[in-house]
Amino acid sequence: HYENVSAIVPNAAKETLVRELISLAGETGQKIQPVNYRSRALVKVQDGCDARCTFCLIPYLRGPARSTPPQDVIRQIDRVIERGFKEVVVAGIHLCAYGQDLTPPETLLSLLQEIVKRPGLSLLRLSSLDPRLLPEDLLEFIAGEDKICSHFHLSLQHASPGVLKKMGRRSRPEEYLEILNYLHDQRPEASLGADIITGFPEESEEDYLFLKKFLETSPLTYFHVFSYSPRPGTPAARWPGVPEKIKKDRADGLRKISREKNLAFKLKFLNQARRAIVVRKKGDRAEALTDNYIKVILTGNKSQEAGLRQLVPVRINRVTATEVTGEVV
Numbered sequence: 001h002y003e004n005v006s007a008i009v010p011n012a013a014k015e016t017l018v019r020e021l022i023s024l025a026g027e028t029g030q031k032i033q034p035v036n037y038r039s040r041a042l043v044k045v046q047d048g049c050d051a052r053c054t055f056c057l058i059p060y061l062r063g064p065a066r067s068t069p070p071q072d073v074i075r076q077i078d079r080v081i082e083r084g085f086k087e088v089v090v091a092g093i094h095l096c097a098y099g100q101d102l103t104p105p106e107t108l109l110s111l112l113q114e115i116v117k118r119p120g121l122s123l124l125r126l127s128s129l130d131p132r133l134l135p136e137d138l139l140e141f142i143a144g145e146d147k148i149c150s151h152f153h154l155s156l157q158h159a160s161p162g163v164l165k166k167m168g169r170r171s172r173p174e175e176y177l178e179i180l181n182y183l184h185d186q187r188p189e190a191s192l193g194a195d196i197i198t199g200f201p202e203e204s205e206e207d208y209l210f211l212k213k214f215l216e217t218s219p220l221t222y223f224h225v226f227s228y229s230p231r232p233g234t235p236a237a238r239w240p241g242v243p244e245k246i247k248k249d250r251a252d253g254l255r256k257i258s259r260e261k262n263l264a265f266k267l268k269f270l271n272q273a274r275r276a277i278v279v280r281k282k283g284d285r286a287e288a289l290t291d292n293y294i295k296v297i298l299t300g301n302k303s304q305e306a307g308l309r310q311l312v313p314v315r316i317n318r319v320t321a322t323e324v325t326g327e328v329v
């Protein structure tokens with residue numbers, strides 16, 4: 001499952017999220033409930049997928065796309081706000097397809113426009129977005145709405161046109177770049193992430209180098225790299241694979257670029273304050289997650305006083321390759 005795995009939480013919490021998403025999904029048609037994420041509320045608004053990417057089992061496992069009606073989503077959002085959550089994460093297996101299955105059809109744009117009006121909501125974070133389903137009006141809205149976190153995660157999967165075609169994802173790298181450049185221009189402070197698969201069947205050295213160059217030069221600030229592994233029953237599982245050693249080397253190479261880009265991104269915010277949610281408190285250790293997706297270990301007295309879930313201004317004091325520290329100001 002390559003969509004939505006990594007968009008919302010830092011690495012440490014990723015496994016928890018996957019478990020939550022899986023447990024949330026339930027049986028087809030089952031009522032979807034908000035999950036107490038402890039510090040941020042995850043509201044799943046959509047399940048299933050009608051796309052047929054050649055590597056993906058989700059449509060077989062989770063069934064067709066289905067959305068929670070907007071009025072039910074709003075009720076869930078109001079409930080979690082009442083419970084004291086300041087940040088809501090809106091999630092779906094194929095979030096951008098939200099509403100297409102409803103009668104009358106709805107759109108993700110109209111849903112988000114309603115959600116941001118809810119009193120008491122401070123931050124709204126979006127799970128993985130499909131670049132093929134990002135019309136201009138939606139893009140403009142998410143880039144311009146202050147309550148929406150400066151963090152956008154796109155399910156790009158690859159950049160080479162040949163591989164994208166074999167993946168069954170009708171899209172072009174130029175379109176990806178246009179979206180990324182737009183988000184970066186509108187919100188230069190935004191964390192821009194992507195899911196990437198390398199070692200897809202018949203991925204040539206040229207395909208890989210194309211992808212590598214794309215990732216290096218794009219405004220992406222991190223990417224989650226998956227080394228392709230066949231899912232029995234999917235079309236791609238029957239195609240000739242790339243040798244394991246090459247797959248591993250390619251994935252390692254891309255992960256290294258991601259680490260470097262992410263460090264450079266975080267360094268830009270040294271000595272700056274950002275909105276953040278206190279996401280963990282254990283003994284005298286506290287952590288916050290900024291709106292632009294930087295996990296900060298909190299130090300200082302004021303930080304100790306900040307409660308879990310609270311929205312606080314956090315100044316970043318130190319950035320290293322492994323951790324970021326800061327304080328509530």
Ligand code: SF4
Binds near residue numbers: 049050056058
């Ligand atoms: S869009 Fe493609 S990768 Fe994403 S869940 Fe649907 S089939 Fe899978």
